[in-house]
Amino acid sequence: MCTNDKGGFVPPDASKLVARCPACKAFNPAKNTKCKKCGAEMKQQT
Amino acid sequence: MSDEFNKELYKTDARWQEGEYTVTRTSVWTAPGCHNGCGVLLYSKNGKLEKVEGDPNASFNRGRLCLRCINMIEQVYNKDRLKWPMKRIGEKGENKWQRITWDEAYDIIENKYNEIKDNHGVESIATLVGTGRNSMWQPAVITRAIFGSPNLSFGFLSGDSCYQPRMTANLIKLGDCVISDCSQTHPLRENNPEWKKPEVIVVWGNNPLVSNGDGFMGHWIVDMMRLGTKLIVIDPALTWLAAKADIWLRIRPGSDAALAMALLNVIINEDLYDHDFVENWTYGFDDLVERVQEYPPDKVADITWIPKEQIIEAARMYAKAKPAAVQWGLAVDMQMAAMEASSAITDLMALTGNIDVPGGNIIQRYAYNRSKKYGSAIEYISEEMLLKRIGTYESPIHESGYTPFIPPDKLLECLETGRPYPVQMLWLQGTNPIANMAGEAPRVYAAMKKVPFCVVVDLFMTPSAVAFADLVLPAAMSVERDSFRAWWTPLRSIAKGAELYEQCKSDEEIVLDLGKRIRPDRFDQYNTITDYLDQLLQEDGGVEYDFNALVERVNDFWDWDYTYLKYEKGLLRKDGQPGFVTPTGMYEFTSPLFDVWGFDMLPHHIEPVEGPYTTPELMREYPFILTTGNRLWGCFHSEHRQMPTMREIHPDPMMDINPDTAQKLGLNEGDWAWLENRRGRCKQKVRFNVGLDAKVVRGEHGWWFPEKEGAEPTLFGVFDSNINNLTTMGVHGPTHYGAPYKSTICKIYKVTAENDQLSPTEIVTRKGGFGYAKK
Numbered sequence: 001m002c003t004n005d006k007g008g009f010v011p012p013d014a015s016k017l018v019a020r021c022p023a024c025k026a027f028n029p030a031k032n033t034k035c036k037k038c039g040a041e042m043k044q045q046t
Numbered sequence: 047m048s049d050e051f052n053k054e055l056y057k058t059d060a061r062w063q064e065g066e067y068t069v070t071r072t073s074v075w076t077a078p079g080c081h082n083g084c085g086v087l088l089y090s091k092n093g094k095l096e097k098v099e100g101d102p103n104a105s106f107n108r109g110r111l112c113l114r115c116i117n118m119i120e121q122v123y124n125k126d127r128l129k130w131p132m133k134r135i136g137e138k139g140e141n142k143w144q145r146i147t148w149d150e151a152y153d154i155i156e157n158k159y160n161e162i163k164d165n166h167g168v169e170s171i172a173t174l175v176g177t178g179r180n181s182m183w184q185p186a187v188i189t190r191a192i193f194g195s196p197n198l199s200f201g202f203l204s205g206d207s208c209y210q211p212r213m214t215a216n217l218i219k220l221g222d223c224v225i226s227d228c229s230q231t232h233p234l235r236e237n238n239p240e241w242k243k244p245e246v247i248v249v250w251g252n253n254p255l256v257s258n259g260d261g262f263m264g265h266w267i268v269d270m271m272r273l274g275t276k277l278i279v280i281d282p283a284l285t286w287l288a289a290k291a292d293i294w295l296r297i298r299p300g301s302d303a304a305l306a307m308a309l310l311n312v313i314i315n316e317d318l319y320d321h322d323f324v325e326n327w328t329y330g331f332d333d334l335v336e337r338v339q340e341y342p343p344d345k346v347a348d349i350t351w352i353p354k355e356q357i358i359e360a361a362r363m364y365a366k367a368k369p370a371a372v373q374w375g376l377a378v379d380m381q382m383a384a385m386e387a388s389s390a391i392t393d394l395m396a397l398t399g400n401i402d403v404p405g406g407n408i409i410q411r412y413a414y415n416r417s418k419k420y421g422s423a424i425e426y427i428s429e430e431m432l433l434k435r436i437g438t439y440e441s442p443i444h445e446s447g448y449t450p451f452i453p454p455d456k457l458l459e460c461l462e463t464g465r466p467y468p469v470q471m472l473w474l475q476g477t478n479p480i481a482n483m484a485g486e487a488p489r490v491y492a493a494m495k496k497v498p499f500c501v502v503v504d505l506f507m508t509p510s511a512v513a514f515a516d517l518v519l520p521a522a523m524s525v526e527r528d529s530f531r532a533w534w535t536p537l538r539s540i541a542k543g544a545e546l547y548e549q550c551k552s553d554e555e556i557v558l559d560l561g562k563r564i565r566p567d568r569f570d571q572y573n574t575i576t577d578y579l580d581q582l583l584q585e586d587g588g589v590e591y592d593f594n595a596l597v598e599r600v601n602d603f604w605d606w607d608y609t610y611l612k613y614e615k616g617l618l619r620k621d622g623q624p625g626f627v628t629p630t631g632m633y634e635f636t637s638p639l640f641d642v643w644g645f646d647m648l649p650h651h652i653e654p655v656e657g658p659y660t661t662p663e664l665m666r667e668y669p670f671i672l673t674t675g676n677r678l679w680g681c682f683h684s685e686h687r688q689m690p691t692m693r694e695i696h697p698d699p700m701m702d703i704n705p706d707t708a709q710k711l712g713l714n715e716g717d718w719a720w721l722e723n724r725r726g727r728c729k730q731k732v733r734f735n736v737g738l739d740a741k742v743v744r745g746e747h748g749w750w751f752p753e754k755e756g757a758e759p760t761l762f763g764v765f766d767s768n769i770n771n772l773t774t775m776g777v778h779g780p781t782h783y784g785a786p787y788k789s790t791i792c793k794i795y796k797v798t799a800e801n802d803q804l805s806p807t808e809i810v811t812r813k814g815g816f817g818y819a820k821k
Contacts, residue, residue, distance in 0.1 A: 012447040018639055027641055
């Protein structure tokens, strides 16, 4: 039927904007290298 | 809903001959402006349009039309219409022009483009577009695919406060946009076996019978009422729909977020919410429960001026109705708390389990997902060039790509300060900023005067064209061109039903002409407009037919758009899994994106920047709350003022006032009155409105007077009755969305010979404005 990579106003890929800390599950900006809440290492998006 | 019409006479063919008339069955959509795309029958003879009728076979409007289409002949063949390209020969503002050919016009543009590219960089070209929607994608392509500049913006619409806050709130909370379901997504309409009638529709902040906002025709509300749908109307004014509603909430302008939070409070605290949806499909409900406790109905009654009992009654009525829909509009966008109100209202839809259910608020995408280029064309811009977008990096939502536009308030600052770089060229297509969209219009006038080169593409000579343009290009109207509409659903042909007027060109022709000159690598592949439209229709997995086939079909419904509960069926996410296109995959009451962007994660009320609770001392001088921008039956924003028929219906700009208030001020109905605040003043005619609160007045927007002298200082009287002499630029909510067009303040007094010596337009064009300096 359709996928979300087409169309006009569709949101950007959220995984490029926000990432979840693997340790405490807090949401962080995707560019963060350490979690803003618990300081754990964040896995970088590729 | 009536199916009773002569089916032999009203055919389902795309074209037929009826006596001496050729009948073209298609849709019409801007220009002249409109948010809808009604099905029409264009009757033409020898290439000239003679009559327009509503198409009873078009399920969208079922034969119904408003004045703008019915009166189309007067518009297309209006004597004042631009006929050929023109070059300015006097000073800006003198309204002196020389007729030139299209080739000469394109030579001037191409030479200027090359000069700017070599000396300043193409990013110093900025484009402004209006709100007709259809003529939004063409200037986007001109700006980005042809000039290579990333800078595309609304015509100084402060806070992007038209539909952008509502759409963006939808996109952040659930990853898609929702529209109230009056059966319009299915060709069978009410006969679609899956569809259900909304038991209740909340008409929030719009008068759809007049405004016919995006993807929504006002008649549908009446259709639903005939089927038994009950209404809750939220509006400061007693509209026709408000008068027919079970509950009319007469809200203080600019307090919609507080009202939505109180409704959420009642629905949660009285356990009227949809547990199944909340438990299985949402994120952050507990945080919302905590937040809404800050908004009990008695407190919100003080904020909104709506009695507590009415708030509770409305919450119960909406929550208990299954299904129920919210039909929202511009008033939600035009306030400081636009994003917050939009978010809270979207939460109401989710909390009550009305997202994507029959008769609720259904998830919609552009028909067949056509097309990326709609209002965007951003894929033509390199990452390096994207970084040069004006003002975008001061707004995380803009920076993140939730909108393809640059913030208009930041563009104004750029024009005023020359930072981050001076704008060398403005391209205005289908917009007349100082007459219409621009808040604080005199300030925008002064700023636009600074730009060295300006091109205006429009239908008529406008105040903005006279004041700023070096070149004016005449655009074709909808009935004269080939295009299509995919803004929501269905996919519709826009097929030519009349020959081009004089030397006008369609927006699409201008795209191709300029594209072939400046970017032949991108545009030489298209020999005709049809080639180009074919690609727009077919690329990226679009439809399997071409433009000519769409013309034959007239319209085409996409099954995705009328499939319900798409989040359960894995129809939203790229990975095909159930859920929503959000970071959590759920509907988000609490927004992680807002958190990482530094915004409050939950909706909340924000007081208007001027008002009884924020600036009580200022209210002593300016005691009325001023709401603006209510729609007119015959005129679309600043358009249609040249039409005798429209002016018969709307001869003068009108301001609405409670008759008791008017009496205290010594004003009679029909008097001219000044509306004034510390930014400026304008005059409009007094009209009594018994429904308005005694402390609220309402002023019309978009007024200028084509019958007046075009040259400055008169400039078609553009500032004389301009309600945007009183509104703001650069005043918006924390997310950069929403500006208080509908919730500023003013005083009112009678126009007299003594206080009307110098017109507001002369004050602006000759005296440098009203002397307001932002503190």
